Amino acid sequence: MATKRKDPAVYTLTAGSIAGAIEATITYPTEFVKTQLQLQQGSKSSSPVQKSATAPKGPIDILVSTVRTQGLTAIYRGLSAMVIGNTAKAGVRFFSFEQYKNLLKDSEGKTTGVRSVLAGLGAGMTEALFVVTPSETIKTKLIHDGNSANPQYRGLVHGVKTIVKAEGLGGIYRGVIPVMARQGANSAVRFGVYSSLNDLVKARMMASGTQQMPAAYTFGIGAIAGIVTVYTTMPLDVVKTKMQGLNARQLYSGVFDCCWKVFKNEGLLSFWNGATPRLARLSMSGGIVFSIYESTMTILRKLDNFSPLHS
Template sequence: MAAVETKKTTSAPVSLFSSAIAGGVEAIATYPLEYAKTRVQLQTVPGCRHNPFAVILNVARNDGIGAIYTGCSTLVLGTAFKVSVRFFSFNYFRSRLADDTGALTPLRGILAGSLAGLTESVVAVTPTERLKTLLIDNARIQMKLYRGEPHTYEAIIRAQSIRGLYHGLVPTILKQSSTQGVKMGSYNVIREFSRRHDLPQNGITAFVTGALAGTVTVYMTQPFDTIKTWAQSARGAGTIEAFRSVVQQTGLRGLWSGSTSRVGRLAFSSSILYTVYEKVATAMSGSLENELFVFTSIPSARC
């Protein structure tokens, strides 16, 4: 009689705590690249139009190292929160889409990731990205409109109410849904490939797999990220207006502005995120069998 082994999944408390730690570590480690990507997309550093590393050097030389971390605290807290929402919601949607063994097909993995991205966009990403983008855009002008995160938050609420924090919600949903769908789907596929070829399932494998998934994700979803940045900047463009402005001012290539920086950040951040998550989850639950990601496998018949 055939029997199929049902795989375990990570408990909710372990998932929430592990993902929050992973999100905070990832945000701190990769923030300079996020800062450079945003400045490149907003075209605010003369002579550094497509070079994120030149942006970092230019800003550090003119404004000091601390300027590269403008808006960082908002992103760290927001990232810890949004990653917790992402992994928890992914876990939820996965449980609804998985087969009897607890495994996901690649397409269902992409769907679960997309739904998780939509959830985190509404709950966590849009408000924190709005604050971060305004602060980075504010850093380029002499007459500062905002004085740190609390003042930015107060100014938005006072002028636009809670709706001001959700400026750019549509492109953020498009970006996060596509990003998480592609990233989690490709991570599942690559990790399953490594398992089928008997590669060691350790921190190095998780790091490399995360980097590959992050690289694939950037080039498939970058236009959504660029439009989101323009929509959430001080220019306050709507989604359609932001798209038209990018194309008119920079051409279709402008939709991929900041790709180099985002590749560096997302590949590195994905590697950190999945590696730290799996290490913390393993330490708390005692076994990699309890990791978040349960992959598609071909059940074997056992008599």
């Protein structure tokens, strides 16, 4: 009986990167709206009269007002940073998740329950440190800069050069602690839910004699994992965004100071600002990413079968 070959690490890295790039491009408008919602709340207390008269009230209003005043391309401001970051992030996420999962396998070679959550936590922390923090900081600053009367960044490359020149490399690592906390929690919850539901559905399908899981099932499981992830990690996302804004250094002395000021000035529910567009994005992205990842892995495995090494 032939043993199942282990997927090469480059396969998980490639499949994850492709999935991340496609997902970021499709869902970016929701990310733009979510970031705008979180940034506008951050400056509300400084000029309440002005903000109440001019600030958009919700996701739809932000989209409509942005397109009307700045054009359709404005809702894609910061997309290049997001696509580059998401491509690398997803690649690192799936690659590191597989590595951690292999390390955490039990005596039967399985990774279930708490072990999957721990593998996801490790993957999230890894991607946050190497990819997410700089890409998210740049994306947030580009979006925030676009709200000013005289934007100082002329694009991704110019923005990065300006940020590094003014703040040093630390300028693109703003908010690293909440980013690592958010990504660790994101991946722990997402992979934990996905792995549990995936194993459950596969077991039922195999019991009924079905070997291949339909793409619609994978999309649905990924979407459910995305929904659960949103509401459990939203406060970390809000703090992350506020600490990466243009005026964050003047407003907050650190993570705990940021948390306290958000709670004091805006209330407990403000930690869930932007939940609706983030829910739209993560419910879609969960389905998109896992579906494309699984499809790409299937293609790579089939191509591998034609390799002379395995003929």
